[in-house]
Amino acid sequence: MASRLANLGANPTAAVTHDGKEYNTFTEPPVALAQERAKAKFPVRELTYYLDGGEENTKKIEEMMLDIERNPIFSMDDQYDLPMEKNREITMQRVGVLSQYVQAAPEFESLKRFSIVGLIDASTTTRTGVHFGLFFGAVRSSGTNEQLAYWVSKGAGTLRRFFGCFCMTELGHGSNVAGMETTATFDKKTDEFVIHTPHVAATKWWIGGAAHTATHTVCYARLIVDGKDYGVKNFVVPLRDTEDWSLKPGIAVGDIGKKMGRDGIDNGWVQFTHVRIPRQYMLMRYTKVDSEGNVTQPPLDQLSYGALIGGRVSMAVDSSLWAARFLTIATRYAAVRRQFSSTPGEPESKILDYKFHQRRLIPRLAYTFAMRAGSEKLLQFHSKAMENMLNVDKNDKTALNSAIEDMKELFSLSAGLKAFSTWGTAEIIDQCRQSCGGHGYSGYNGFGQGYNDWVVQCTWEGDNNILCLSAGRALIQAGLSARKGGKVGDAASYITRSQELASKKLNGRDIRDPKVLVEAFESASARGINRAVDRYLELTEKKGLNQTQAFEELSQLRFEIARVHTRTYLIRSFFASVEAAKDSIKPVLSDLATLFALWSLEADSAQFLVSGYLSPDDIPQITTLVDEYNGKVREQVIPIIDAFNLSDFFINAPIGQYDGNAYKHYFDKVVRRNPNRESRAPYHERLVKPFMQRPEEEDDEDLEELVED
Amino acid sequence: MASRLANLGANPTAAVTHDGKEYNTFTEPPVALAQERAKAKFPVRELTYYLDGGEENTKKIEEMMLDIERNPIFSMDDQYDLPMEKNREITMQRVGVLSQYVQAAPEFESLKRFSIVGLIDASTTTRTGVHFGLFFGAVRSSGTNEQLAYWVSKGAGTLRRFFGCFCMTELGHGSNVAGMETTATFDKKTDEFVIHTPHVAATKWWIGGAAHTATHTVCYARLIVDGKDYGVKNFVVPLRDTEDWSLKPGIAVGDIGKKMGRDGIDNGWVQFTHVRIPRQYMLMRYTKVDSEGNVTQPPLDQLSYGALIGGRVSMAVDSSLWAARFLTIATRYAAVRRQFSSTPGEPESKILDYKFHQRRLIPRLAYTFAMRAGSEKLLQFHSKAMENMLNVDKNDKTALNSAIEDMKELFSLSAGLKAFSTWGTAEIIDQCRQSCGGHGYSGYNGFGQGYNDWVVQCTWEGDNNILCLSAGRALIQAGLSARKGGKVGDAASYITRSQELASKKLNGRDIRDPKVLVEAFESASARGINRAVDRYLELTEKKGLNQTQAFEELSQLRFEIARVHTRTYLIRSFFASVEAAKDSIKPVLSDLATLFALWSLEADSAQFLVSGYLSPDDIPQITTLVDEYNGKVREQVIPIIDAFNLSDFFINAPIGQYDGNAYKHYFDKVVRRNPNRESRAPYHERLVKPFMQRPEEEDDEDLEELVED
Known part of the structure; x- marks a missing residue:
């Protein structure tokens, strides 16, 4: 490869000189970029501080970036070539890394780290965020303090035998959350809710983590008590056994499959068939249901905004x-x-x-x-x-x-x-x-x-x-x-x-x-x-x-x-x-x-x-x-x-690297990612050859004699 | 699956009726679409004829569509799930089908067939078009009649032991065709041109068919005769042996790899290292070079527009x-x-x-x-x-x-x-x-x-x-x-x-x-x-x-x-x-x-x-x-x-099918394409389990005693 990367000869438009030297399309780019960089009339570092909100933030961000860059699990060289299955696997590995920082770091750092990881691998941030942002966020904002403590004790704070997902959207309802059709019917006799998907269009859809990973979900369902519909509330529903990851009775899940992007997330669909959960699994910071079936609603909707x-x-x-x-x-x-x-x-x-x-x-x-x-x-x-x-x-x-x-x-x-x-x-x-x-x-x-x-x-x-x-x-x-x-x-x-x-x-x-x-x-x-x-x-x-x-x-x-x-x-x-x-x-x-x-x-x-x-x-x-x-x-x-201060790792594009050596890096990357010593297609013998070497069709001279006119 | 598709129960917002029946999110769509369709106040068929340019065209297009739809090689069910390698393989099969129509059909039909196939599989149309449109088109428009006949006799008309590609774009030059840097230097002694890539930025780039398929190319290169640069002209250059598809001496090709789209095309890069071709391989309808190295140029550029x-x-x-x-x-x-x-x-x-x-x-x-x-x-x-x-x-x-x-x-x-x-x-x-x-x-x-x-x-x-x-x-x-x-x-x-x-x-x-x-x-x-x-x-x-x-x-x-x-x-x-x-x-x-x-x-x-x-x-x-x-x-x-008259096959989107049964077809397709009887990830044992079932970290009480204060 090195020889290919070398300069194979002079520019044929050889009369062109530039800065006293013969101009060369291949070797000139880094020189040109260095010249551009030298034109700076302001302190670039100061502009970075401005963008980051201060020098201290810049330093923190740089530390986080370095940490990610050095971690081999975050190697990005093959990121654009990953088939879906492999992508999901690597994403899961990265979820394991990213999630361990969440608890330890203050909010600014957690959010920044999510942003930064998301910039190079959106799937990892989303797949982690489904638990910490959506599931855990819902428990924290819609659950009581006791409920929060309970789910944390089950592992929701650290992803130990616990992975939460967020069953909001349905096949037939997205924007209109109030129109969701999944039901949560109170059964006073057993002090339970029965979660049920009434028909296919009420199937929970796009649920990140549901296809393979999640053990629990926050499910949006209509609260029905004594035949009365109180509208959509939140319920924690166990989906899988936390030992062997088998599905709980009444839970059906499937893989949503191919998406336009973010293929590292195992989005799934979920159907509930008369699934029973304890009454206490309803998140009750606002609306509450007691064991007698008395429903109390909050005075102010805006509180749950x-x-x-x-x-x-x-x-x-x-x-x-x-x-x-x-x-x-x-x-x-x-x-x-x-x-x-x-x-x-x-x-x-x-x-x-x-x-x-x-x-x-x-x-x-x-x-x-x-x-x-x-x-x-x-x-x-x-x-x-x-x-x-x-x-x-x-x-x-x-x-x-x-x-x-x-x-x-x-x-x-x-x-x-x-x-x-x-x-x-x-x-x-x-x-x-x-x-x-x-x-x-x-x-x-x-x-x-x-x-x-x-x-x-x-x-x-x-x-x-x-x-x-x-x-x-x-x-x-x-x-x-x-x-x-x-x-x-x-x-x-x-x-x-x-x-x-x-x-x-x-x-x-x-x-x-x-x-x-x-x-x-x-x-x-x-x-x-x-x-x-x-x-x-x-x-x-x-x-x-x-x-x-x-x-x-x-x-x-x-x-x-x-x-x-x-x-x-x-x-x-x-x-x-x-x-x-x-x-x-x-x-x-x-x-x-x-x-x-x-x-x-x-x-x-x-x-x-x-x-x-x-x-x-x-x-x-x-x-x-x-x-x-x-x-x-x-x-x-x-x-x-x-001043945006994004390293080549976070750019992940050979034509945009810091040194400006665009053609070299780009050619290098294409060759590295596609090493073909074989000039034939993998399917050459099977497909190309029989077609391309098929014999000529001969004129069928006998045809005219086949039937007399 | 059939049971999942069935209506699992009544709508919870059960008070809603529609046209006298209980409304159901899942089953109503086809009814709604039929009602819309019944509103037509104009002859839909007539509008199709208008769009197609007349009844006869519509009939021809419908015949072509039917032919494609029935051909199992054009089965589209897995089109959105194809990994690149498989995509290229299927594309090659389809090239074999599509190319056989090109010669037989008049221009209108050929173009229409390319358009129609392209609508569902852009790679196949482009990969076929690289030969018939770009290579063959260049030979026809820039070659003499004798040159055209010569290349047809070699198989360029029927893709027999012949697949042409089109080496125009270089790594360093796209829009400015006149700036291409590949050279074609006339060697009077041998009556040959020497095609050469002077440096990496002059590598031919994006060349459809080059990675695996093409046997020949039309190459854009600067005509150099006796040290004088006559600008960019077209040359036919053999790339591969037509028996075993090995590369000709001096030809280096590589695979361009992953693209934003059209992954069924084997785009490649090509470098020429002092490759010799007969003088007669230069396409000479306009500029001509004789064996003495005399160059005659056409009076009017516009003729080659x-x-x-x-x-x-x-x-x-x-x-x-x-x-x-x-x-x-x-x-x-x-x-x-x-x-x-x-x-x-x-x-x-x-x-x-x-x-x-x-x-x-x-x-x-x-x-x-x-x-x-x-x-x-x-x-x-x-x-x-x-x-x-x-x-x-x-x-x-x-x-x-x-x-x-x-x-x-x-x-x-x-x-x-x-x-x-x-x-x-x-x-x-x-x-x-x-x-x-x-x-x-x-x-x-x-x-x-x-x-x-x-x-x-x-x-x-x-x-x-x-x-x-x-x-x-x-x-x-x-x-x-x-x-x-x-x-x-x-x-x-x-x-x-x-x-x-x-x-x-x-x-x-x-x-x-x-x-x-x-x-x-x-x-x-x-x-x-x-x-x-x-x-x-x-x-x-x-x-x-x-x-x-x-x-x-x-x-x-x-x-x-x-x-x-x-x-x-x-x-x-x-x-x-x-x-x-x-x-x-x-x-x-x-x-x-x-x-x-x-x-x-x-x-x-x-x-x-x-x-x-x-x-x-x-x-x-x-x-x-x-x-x-x-x-x-x-x-x-x-x-x-x-009136656009595109069948479900050419729409290839379950939510847009003719009968309007959007949720059913969509759910059906997602389940069919992602049959998972296994609720665990394929990498569950290796990755999910060790992480999710890792033991709790215990507080290290011994730590304080480790070093005395």
Whole structure:
């Protein structure tokens, strides 16, 4: 192989010299990347600290990364070639490693470790997360303290003779959790619940861990007591014997098989046929059933909101991490890939130097920073709100209401951020792949698997479209509340300034001014919300529609206002975080933030034209500015990408490695993963040869004589 | 299994009745779909004839489909579970079948058969197409008649002891074909060419068939004679012995391995080390080299344009076919999937009845019809132009110029249509997948493999972005020509009416009028092109930029005008084909065409606002109309989908089958493909058990005494 990797001869377009040396397509890339790196005008390390939330975090993250990188169980060389069965096996080994850190580490570290492992192996994080996040999270948030202690004593805290899964989704019901059809019928005589799948469409579906691993599940089922349906509650149901892993009586499971991605997870389906569990296995922090069949329900639904939000917040956080990985690959490649020459006698141009290529990558780099800033702010809000919720004095009405208002805002804000960030990152992965041309389509540069693993984020734990519609509904409700002088949460507080914002126009001010850019988006967003509120009132008060009908009628508008509000939130969060950053990195961050806002403005220009904030004459200037900022950021783009601080191990793409030796690493990887000394197909003798060496068909001269005319 | 599929009991939300019967999530879907189907207000068969281009075509296509469906080699049940090695093997078997039809059938049938097979198995079509389309196509278009006859006599017409591949792309060069670095140096002494790979980055890359199958290749290499570089030409190079498939001396091949999709193709890399071929193996229809080393070059480059265009035209045609497949799945599923109830006591609503869900599917259905109309028109233009080109009298200057003008228009039109149609279909597949929620992520409903197989179309045979930029350049050139009173091809002929179009406004006319909609797009497109021409002239005449620099400066604008021009072409083609359709299907087609144009207008409203064609007050009306047309089309949507006439075999997705029995077929398929009588993982004893049954770690009480404080 070494000889193949060597330089086999001079460039035939030999007249081309570069920096005084003969230019060579194969050997030049690392030189080019080093030159790009040397252009840094800011302390790269400082930008890493900014991204990680401080030097201490960076150090912790680097320690975790090193630990993973060195662990042979996490060897990633064959990751893109694993057939499903092997993938699941390796995933199980990694679950064994990852799970041992969960208990030991504080929350920040646990979450970070999950994120980091997920970046290179999404299946492992999900398969571990099914137990610790979904099963254990449900027991903790919906069970009593005694129930939590009980299940921990059974092994739920350490994965000893215990692996929990999460039976929520059914074949026939996903988004509408309240419509699940599995039943949990109370049998007073035996003090048990009978869990039952009434028909095939009520089969639990997509259940991670169910096919082969899980011993227990949290099952969502309709509580039926004395023939009365109390709606969907949570029940712990044992699935397998913890000694020999055989199925418990009445439990049927199957393997869901092939998925678009995340094939390392043993997703399964589960049917319950009159399965009996002790009454005490129902999680009773909120609704309670006593042995007499008396049902007590909690006064406030909102108290159980919190459980699902954590997942959404994580997805918003992971969005910028994944985007950073694929942008690192595509941007480094663009800095060494040359195609077409503009000046005779010079090497071809780097594709990164084409304005159109900059358009494809650089605004999305800015977007990634914006997602980082926005999700960081959301994460802090989430911690605060969850803590308030858990500790609130339920007799203090004011405190309770304020906690509930926070939860509502958290619910709608996280819905919008989860949806648009996961979509944004899916689009970024796809764009990055395309920007690498054919090499983006190779399995070994990670884009295919990355996309396939990522996009489920747009569907699970709240389908993005449904989330947007519910965020849009919350914004209309906030708008209605604001009109009555009610309180509006922080993220949408600009609604209360609607009137003032409505009269704003650019009016010749500098569009690059952060204040102007934030104002532009706040005014557009407030205007959209107000229009939706007007239409809502018209539909309900004049046209006699009920709430549900009116909201249904306003679907498209709800989606749009959620979209613009989320974008506004990102722009504001990004500028705020730039403001708080160290001086040494402020200029580069400020360019990125301004670019992000201008690019957003350009893409959404229709609504600024409709509102009159912009006039048609402003538009060409904005496009020119986007090009200009792309050019500015391009000069520093390799140092910026370096600041993401993802090692080659976490990039796992030969064309995107740190040293820029793209063609060498890529060729090397392809040869290493496909060692074929045999130039024939494995099926050559059986299939290729008989077909390719079949004899010629001869003209059948006898045919004409076969039957007389 | 049968018992699992049976109805296991009553619906727990038992109060719900539907059409007088108790509602059941599992058994209701086929009933619901039959009801949708019964709503047809037009002759579905007639719409199929429209889509296929006439009754006779429909019958031919149905015959081909039946033939494929019945052939056990094309059994598709395990298609989504095939590991790469098995996939390649089955693909080779299918190549054997498909290739036997190529010679026998006229062009229409060959192309249709390739398209149809590609719809369910893209690898087979590509792997066969590598020989018949790329290799054989290159020999036919770039070789002399004698050369063609020679290679046919060697087996190139029938795949007997002959399989051709196509060595164009190199590791370091894709889009810039002229920059390829492989050399073909003429050796006068032996009357041979020496084919050589100068360094690793010049390795031929992505070569379909090279890893295991191909015996010969058409190789793109720089013609070097007496030290002079004549640029890239085509050479036939033998790769393997046709008896035992061993590699010829100097040929190194390797397997490219894992790709994002199309894993049934044995893509390989090829390096040539001083490989000698007879001079006569250079394809010499245009450039010729005689035995003395005299090189004669053709007067007109454009004469060799044609070869690559056929592939682009096919991709534009296939775009609507693939979109039809995935829309069939998503729309039928949406018509039987219910989620959330709006009226108590009624079943939940069909997701197809939600306005927002209609927004996701129905305009894309209209888009698919538009792509069909546009690609059909392109196909006809292509046939005519190619025929003219081949038969033109080269001494008739006028005829020659006209043929060349046609080729230029064909080049830029096919570039734009290929790019936006392949992107459009990628987006449609993705949207359709998401609209099926989690079930879209299952491997068995085909979206994952469909997307992964499809998206390479956006990259190969002309990267979409590069194609758009070149189409944009052609439009600027057409604009320049129009200003000088020159001729402009048919598709962009509206440029000559720029001045008249510039003054147009909606002015209260009915926006649903096809004439108004076409005018709106023609005016926007003409305006964009004119603005680009103005800027081009400013840059070249006032700012002193050369052509290349000016075009580079205008990249974003070039992309935009290509986009709007292509959309304009689709809208005009669609309305024209509606005009020519039978009366019985005109109403439904007219709704689709109007919806497509309105939806396009809404998405692009910024430019109509900037131009003043629309005023801000027009916008809400357009959104309302889009919703209204979605609602109208929704009523007939199942019959419209049925008219695509794709059988369950070609859909290959249990949730999208004709009878609508989505949950039954899906559950059935998952169980059939994953028969697990064993509830433990195959690696249970080795991995799960030792980890899960590891003993508890005990507190190490001795530790404190180990070292004295």
